[in-house]
Amino acid sequence: MDAQPQIAPQDLLREHGVQVTAQRLAVLRAVSQHPHGTADDVADAVRHEIGAISRQGVYDALGVLVDKGLLRRIQPAGSPARFEHRVGDNHHHVVCRVCGGTDDVDCAVGAAPCLDAADTHGYEIDEAEVIFWGRCPGCREPAGGT
Ligand SMILES: [Zn+2]
Ligand SMILES: [Zn+2]
Ligand SMILES: [Zn+2]
Structure with a gap:
């Protein structure tokens, strides 16, 4: 930090x-x-x-x-709007599909848009919205479970 x-x-x-x-x-x-x-x-x-x-x-x-x-x-998607004070670094988020838990993921590039569109269709792109989805440690199935 x-x-x-x-x-x-x-x-x-x-x-x-x-x-x-x-x-x-x-x-x-x-x-x-x-x-x-x-x-x-x-x-x-x-x-x-x-x-x-x-x-x-x-x-x-x-x-x-x-x-x-x-x-x-x-x-x-599927969540109410959330707010944070960490601004200006274009960081991304990882969201738990089960409980909605959210954590910060640093952007490797650090400035938007950090991904290039294969075809911009003539649009001037200013942001790529990146959200990683998965299950948080608390919601993952115990190791070895069936
Ligand atoms: Zn969770
Ligand atoms: Zn954040
Ligand atoms: Zn990024």
């Missing part, structure tokens, strides 16, 4: 042109503490920290933070 320079969250928001509010700060903190959480996970964590916040308030804050590049939104 790279040690990231510690920038105060409120400065981070200002740097990205986001008005600082207690809700946005709490949402940002909740996502950094619960990477790959759903909006509901984030709402639970935020309520725990600052008390009442409407579901819509959480969605709005997440939307702004994603728009401004402070958070990344991923949505594996």
